[in-house]
Amino acid sequence: MKNNNKNDLLQIYRTMKTSRYFEERMEKAYLEGKQPIFNIGAGPVPGEMHLSNGQEPAAAAMIVHLTKDDTVTATHRPHHQAIAKGVDLKKMTAEIFGKKTGLGKGKGGHMHLFDPTVKFSCGGIVGAGIPHAVGAALANKKKGEDWVAVAFIGEGAANSGAFHESLNLAALWNLPFILVVEDNSWGISVAKKNSTSVPSNDIRAKAYGIKGYLVKDNDPVEMYKVSKEAVDRARNGGGPSIIEIETYRFLGHFQGDPELYRNKEEVPTLRGKDPIERLKNHLLKENLATPAEISALENKVYEVVDDAYEFAIHSEYPEPNEALEDVFC
Amino acid sequence: MKNNNKNDLLQIYRTMKTSRYFEERMEKAYLEGKQPIFNIGAGPVPGEMHLSNGQEPAAAAMIVHLTKDDTVTATHRPHHQAIAKGVDLKKMTAEIFGKKTGLGKGKGGHMHLFDPTVKFSCGGIVGAGIPHAVGAALANKKKGEDWVAVAFIGEGAANSGAFHESLNLAALWNLPFILVVEDNSWGISVAKKNSTSVPSNDIRAKAYGIKGYLVKDNDPVEMYKVSKEAVDRARNGGGPSIIEIETYRFLGHFQGDPELYRNKEEVPTLRGKDPIERLKNHLLKENLATPAEISALENKVYEVVDDAYEFAIHSEYPEPNEALEDVFC
Amino acid sequence: METIKAKKDKIRKLTGSKAMVQALEQELVRDKNIIVMGEDVGKYGGIFGSTTGLYDKFGPERIMDTPISETGFIGAAIGAAAAGLRPVVELMFVDFHGVVMDQIYNHMAKIHYMSGGNVKLPIVLLTGVGGGYSDAAQHSQTLYASFGHLPGMKVVAPTFPEDIKGMLIAAIRDDNPVVFMFHKTLQGLGWMDQLQASLGPVPEDAYTIPLNKAKVVREGKDVTIVGVQMMTIEALNAAGKLAERGIDAEVIDLRSIKPIDKETLLKSVAKTNRLVVVDEDYLSYGITAEISAIMASEGFHHLKSPIVRLAIPDVPIPYSRVLEKYVIPDAQDIINAVENMITV
Amino acid sequence: METIKAKKDKIRKLTGSKAMVQALEQELVRDKNIIVMGEDVGKYGGIFGSTTGLYDKFGPERIMDTPISETGFIGAAIGAAAAGLRPVVELMFVDFHGVVMDQIYNHMAKIHYMSGGNVKLPIVLLTGVGGGYSDAAQHSQTLYASFGHLPGMKVVAPTFPEDIKGMLIAAIRDDNPVVFMFHKTLQGLGWMDQLQASLGPVPEDAYTIPLNKAKVVREGKDVTIVGVQMMTIEALNAAGKLAERGIDAEVIDLRSIKPIDKETLLKSVAKTNRLVVVDEDYLSYGITAEISAIMASEGFHHLKSPIVRLAIPDVPIPYSRVLEKYVIPDAQDIINAVENMITV
Numbered sequence A, B: 001m002k003n004n005n006k007n008d009l010l011q012i013y014r015t016m017k018t019s020r021y022f023e024e025r026m027e028k029a030y031l032e033g034k035q036p037i038f039n040i041g042a043g044p045v046p047g048e049m050h051l052s053n054g055q056e057p058a059a060a061a062m063i064v065h066l067t068k069d070d071t072v073t074a075t076h077r078p079h080h081q082a083i084a085k086g087v088d089l090k091k092m093t094a095e096i097f098g099k100k101t102g103l104g105k106g107k108g109g110h111m112h113l114f115d116p117t118v119k120f121s122c123g124g125i126v127g128a129g130i131p132h133a134v135g136a137a138l139a140n141k142k143k144g145e146d147w148v149a150v151a152f153i154g155e156g157a158a159n160s161g162a163f164h165e166s167l168n169l170a171a172l173w174n175l176p177f178i179l180v181v182e183d184n185s186w187g188i189s190v191a192k193k194n195s196t197s198v199p200s201n202d203i204r205a206k207a208y209g210i211k212g213y214l215v216k217d218n219d220p221v222e223m224y225k226v227s228k229e230a231v232d233r234a235r236n237g238g239g240p241s242i243i244e245i246e247t248y249r250f251l252g253h254f255q256g257d258p259e260l261y262r263n264k265e266e267v268p269t270l271r272g273k274d275p276i277e278r279l280k281n282h283l284l285k286e287n288l289a290t291p292a293e294i295s296a297l298e299n300k301v302y303e304v305v306d307d308a309y310e311f312a313i314h315s316e317y318p319e320p321n322e323a324l325e326d327v328f329c
Numbered sequence C, D: 001m002e003t004i005k006a007k008k009d010k011i012r013k014l015t016g017s018k019a020m021v022q023a024l025e026q027e028l029v030r031d032k033n034i035i036v037m038g039e040d041v042g043k044y045g046g047i048f049g050s051t052t053g054l055y056d057k058f059g060p061e062r063i064m065d066t067p068i069s070e071t072g073f074i075g076a077a078i079g080a081a082a083a084g085l086r087p088v089v090e091l092m093f094v095d096f097h098g099v100v101m102d103q104i105y106n107h108m109a110k111i112h113y114m115s116g117g118n119v120k121l122p123i124v125l126l127t128g129v130g131g132g133y134s135d136a137a138q139h140s141q142t143l144y145a146s147f148g149h150l151p152g153m154k155v156v157a158p159t160f161p162e163d164i165k166g167m168l169i170a171a172i173r174d175d176n177p178v179v180f181m182f183h184k185t186l187q188g189l190g191w192m193d194q195l196q197a198s199l200g201p202v203p204e205d206a207y208t209i210p211l212n213k214a215k216v217v218r219e220g221k222d223v224t225i226v227g228v229q230m231m232t233i234e235a236l237n238a239a240g241k242l243a244e245r246g247i248d249a250e251v252i253d254l255r256s257i258k259p260i261d262k263e264t265l266l267k268s269v270a271k272t273n274r275l276v277v278v279d280e281d282y283l284s285y286g287i288t289a290e291i292s293a294i295m296a297s298e299g300f301h302h303l304k305s306p307i308v309r310l311a312i313p314d315v316p317i318p319y320s321r322v323l324e325k326y327v328i329p330d331a332q333d334i335i336n337a338v339e340n341m342i343t344v
C-alpha cells in the first residue's frame, strides 16, 4: 500500500506535469497567427481555448484510481482530465489543430474530444456531461461490471438543472457514479458567491442522501485519498458521491479573457501555491522520489508532449468535403 | 390572535370545501358525453382533467396567509390553489368549459388558468412554474414591496432541473419565495420511492442554505402554522423556504386513469382521513364554529360554486376565427 | 413492407400502440442490450400504450420508470448508448422537448459527428405527438419541423400500424439516433377517437421498413397531396370525396420527416403537376415550407400552379374545441384547396 | 430608420455591440422597470459586448449576473415580466437554447395567448448567433428557424449597427416577447474578424425600427438574393462582383425571421423573377425553405426559374477551418449559383 501510494503519487505528478506542459505549449500555439492583433478565428488553433493550468490535481488524483474501463466525462475545459484518462495524446493534439488525424478527424475541436478506447468524452455545454456519466454508470451496473463513471464539472455547473436531475438518478438507482466539482472560484466572470447559495457543493450531497467530500486548497494528496474512498465505495456497490475540490484557475476563463473582473493579486497568490510544485516538494520530502527521478520523469513528459505536437503539426487537414461525412454511421 | 386563528381556520375550511365541491361537480361534468364510451376529447369538458380531491390542505392553509398582491404559481392540478387564491370562479369555470367568457377566452383550458388580478397562474409543464414565482419574488423585491411569491408543485416535480435552478436563485438573491411541495405519493404511476432519492424534499432545503419544513399526514392546522412562519419570514426579508406536505390523491392522476399501479386499499384508507372532515371536527371540537355555522358556510359554498357552473354552462363558445387573436398584443 | 414473406407470416389486425409493443417485445427478446426508459413506461405501460405489458414480461431492469427528469434520463440514455446499451427512451409528449432539447440536439445528434464517427449512439427516442382532443397549447403539438431542422437525427412519423411496427424495428436496429414520433390518435387507444386507420394488418414476425421512404398511399393523376400521420388520414378522406367530384388525387404519406424522400415526391408531382402539402405542425418553417422548397428548386418545371400549404396558422394550439378545430387542417380544407386549384 | 429627424440628430459610427449598448443604456434611463439579466452581463459586459459599461452605470440591481441556470433565470424573467418588470435577458449563445427551450416556447411565447391576452410579457431575449471562427458544433449555430417555427415570439436578426440599435429599442418597447439575435461577427468586437459592415452610422438619439420589415439593401433587376446577417454581407459582396459581370442583383436583408415580410420579398421577385435565398442556418426546414415556400405559393407566377437555396447542408458545424468554410455559404457560392441561373 505504501508502495502503491508512491507509484500513484508519482503517476499523479506525471499526469499533472504532462497536462501543464501540454497546456503551456498550447498557450503558445494558440497565440500563433493571433499577434499583433488577436483574432479568435486566426492561427493554427482557432476558436475558444479553455486551459486548466492550476487545476490539475482534481483530474490527476481522481483518475489515478481508474482504469480504462471506467468512464470519464468532462467539460469545455477538458485537457487535464483527458490526459489523466490516457486519451491518445497525438490524436488529441491533432484534433485541437483541426487535423484529419485527430480524435474526431478535425470535426470536434478542443471542447469535443472523444476517445471511446479509454471511455473519455467532453463537451461545450455546461452541465451536459453529468447525465452521460450517469448513463455509463447505469450501463456498467446492468452489465454486472464493477466499472465506475466519473463526471467532472466546474462549480458554476453545479447550479444547472442537469446537476440535480443526474444526482437524483444516480442516488436513486445507487449507481457507481462520482461527481467531481472543480471549484476554481469563477464561472467566467461570476464569482462563486454570486452563483451558488451554499459555501460548497459537498453540502448538496445531502439532497440526494449520498456522501459529500470537500478537498481544500487544491491539495493533490488529499484529493487522492478522498477519491480513493469514493471510487472504492462506488465499485463495491455503495453508490455515488460528490467531491468538491477548491482549485485554482491561473489563466483567464478562455485565452483572450481580459480578466477585468478579478483582483490583480489573485493569480500571483494562487501561482505561489502551485500544486505541481507542492506535490514535487512532497515527493522529495517524503523520499518518494529523488531529484534525479523527478527530472527523468519530467524529461519523458516533455518528450511525449513534444511528440504529440510534432504529430499534430505535421498531420494533414481534412479535405473540405469530408465535412459531409460522419453525420450518420 | 386566537380570533384571527378562528377566522383563518374557517376560511381554510371554506376554501377546502369550495374546492372539493367544485371538483365533485367537475368530475361529473367531465364525464358528460364520455359515457358509455370514454373518449377524452368528447363532452362539454374535453382534454385532460387533473383533480385535487384530498389535496386541499396545502393550498387552503398556505394561501390564507396571502393577499391578492402575493403571487401564486401552480401546476397541471391547479383548481385548489386557484380557488384558494381567489381566482374569479365564474371565469375559471367558463375557461374549463372552453367558453368565450373564460379567463383565457377558451384558449387556455384547465391546465392554463391565468388571473392577473389576483396574481395567479399555472401550467401543464412539470416544474416550469417554479422560476415564474421566483421572478415574481424578484420583481416584488425590486419594487420594495413586501409581497411574497409561492410556487406549488407535486413531489414528482422536485426532481426536475427547474426545481434546483429556481431554489438556488431564490436563496442566492434572498427572495421572498416559498416552494410548497404537495407530496401525494405519486407522479402519475411512479411512486415517490421510485423517483426521489431522499425521503422528503424539506431535506433538500439544505442544498440552498434555506429553511425546510415537513408537514405530516395532510394536516391543515399544522400546514397553517408552518406556512405562517414561512410567509412571515419571506415578508420580512428572511428569504425562501421549502414546505413539503404529505397529502392524499383520492382520484387517479387524471380522470380516466385506470390506477392499476396502486393498491386497491390505498384510496379507502386515505378517504378515511379526509382532511375536510378532520378540520370540521377540529372546528367543532375546539368550539371555533357551531354545527349551524358550518352548515351555513357550506350552503354558501354550494351556492357560489353552482353559480359559477351556471355561468359557465350558459356562456357562449368563442367564434372559430377568434383562434387567430391574442397571439400578440 | 419490403422484408415480409407473406406466405409464411401470420398477419393480424393490430392498433398502432399494439404494433409498437409488438415491435419492442420482439426486439427486447432478440437483443439483451435494449432497455426501455421513461416516465410511466413500467406498470402503467406508457401513457399512450407504447409499452403495455412489457414490464410484466421483462421486469424493472429492462423496463425502467424514471423520475420527471428528462435531461437526466435522456442524457443518461446517451451515456448508456456510448457504453454499449441500446436505449429506447420515451419523452411522453413531444411538447416537453424544451426541457431536454440540449441533450437531444447538442449531444445525441452531434456526438457521432464530433467524434469523427468513433462514437455510435443507437438510441430511439419515442415521443407522442398531435392534437385534436382539446389538450391545449402545451400538450397538442407535433413539432415535426423542430426536430427535422436539426442535423444528426433521423426523424420518422409513421401513420399506419404496419409501418409503425416495421419502422420501429428498423429504428431500434439502426446504429444512429432515431426520433420516433407516434401520433396519439393513431395509437388506437380505447379512450380516444376511434379511427379505422388506427387498426390495420400487421405481420406477426419481425420485419423492417426503411426509415427514409415516403409511401404513395393512393394513386392519382390530378394533384399530389402530401401529408403525415393524421394529415395523411385527412388527405385520404379528402381524396375519396374528390374522386366523387371527378378529381383523382394522389396521396403520399411522408413517413420520414428527416430525411425527406424527395424522389417519391418529385416523381408524383412530375405526373400530377400540382401539389398540396398538409401539416399538423405550425405553418412557418414547417413541412409545408420544406416540401414546397424542394419542389420550387428541384421540381420547378413540374409545377403548373402555385403550391398550396395547409398547416396550423402560426398560433399556439387553443383549448376550446371550436378553436382547435379551426386551426388544425382537415379533409374539408383540403377539398376546398384542391377545388380552388383545379377548375374542373 | 423611420423616426429619425436627420437634422437634429447627431450621427456617429458605432460597431454592432456599441449600438446595442447605446440602445440598452437609453432605454434603461427611460424606464426604471427595465432590468438586464444573464451570465456575465455585469462587470464583464457581456461576452459579446452587448452590455459593456452598463454595470458601472446602473449597478448590480439593474444589471444582474446570474448563475448558469438558464431555465431558472429566463423562467424568472417570465415571472418578473408578468409582475411588471421589463426584463432584457441574455442567452449567451443561441446554441444553449436547448437547456431552456421549454421556458421560451411553452411559456414566454404562449402565455399571452393562453391567458386570452390578459397577461403581457414584455421580454427581450438577447442571444448571440453565428459561426465562422471555428467554435465548432455547439457554439456556431444560428438556429434562426428553430425560433421562427414557433408561434408567439417575434424573432429578429438585424445586420447593420443602425438596425441593431433601432430594432433593439423597438424590441424593448414592444409588449410582446422578442427574440433578438445578434451575430457575433457583426458585433465589431476587437477580438474577432474585423468587418467593415460591423461599423456603421448610428443616430445618437433613441429611435425605433419596425420589427417586421425586410430591407432592400441593394437594388437590382436580374435576380433577388435574400440573406440575413452574415449572409446579407456575403450577398452584397457577391452582388458587387456580379455587377462587374453585368448581372444586376437586388439584395434583401431579411432582418425579421418571424414574421417574414412577404410584401418586400414578393415585390422584389415580381421585378427580378429569380430568387436565391442564402442562410447560415441548416438547410432543411430553414429560411431557404420558408421563403421558397412563400414564393412557390404566393409568388409562383413571378418565378421564371427554379429557386436556389444555399444553406448549411444538414450537418453539424465542424471545427476545422477548412471544413467549416466548406459548409457555410459565402459570396463565391452565391456567385456560382447566380451565374448558373442566368445565362448572360
Ligand SMILES: Cc1ncc(C[n+]2csc(CCOP(=O)(O)OP(=O)(O)O)c2C)c(N)n1
Binding pocket: A076, A077, A124, A125, A126, A127, A153, A154, A155, A156, A157, A158, A184, A186, A187, A188, A253, D039, D068, D070, D092, D096, D099
Ligand atoms: C448551458 C450553458 N450555459 C452557458 C455556457 C457558457 N459558459 C461556458 S463555460 C461557462 C462557465 C463555467 O463555469 P464553471 O462550471 O465553474 O467551469 P470553469 O469554466 O470555471 O471551468 C459558461 C457560463 C455554456 N457553455 N453552456
Ligand SMILES: Cc1ncc(C[n+]2csc(CCOP(=O)(O)OP(=O)(O)O)c2C)c(N)n1
Binding pocket: B076, B077, B124, B125, B126, B127, B153, B154, B155, B156, B157, B158, B184, B186, B187, B188, B253, C039, C068, C070, C092, C096, C099
Ligand atoms: C416536463 C414534463 N414532463 C412530464 C410531464 C407529464 N406529467 C404531467 S403530470 C406528471 C406527474 C407529476 O407528478 P407530481 O409532480 O407529483 O404532481 P401530481 O400529478 O402528483 O400532482 C407528469 C409526469 C409534464 N407535464 N411535464
Ligand SMILES: [Mg+2]
Binding pocket: A154, A155, A156, A182, A183, A184, A185, A186, A187, A188
Ligand atoms: Mg469555475
Ligand SMILES: [Mg+2]
Binding pocket: B154, B155, B156, B182, B183, B184, B185, B186, B187, B188
Ligand atoms: Mg405527486
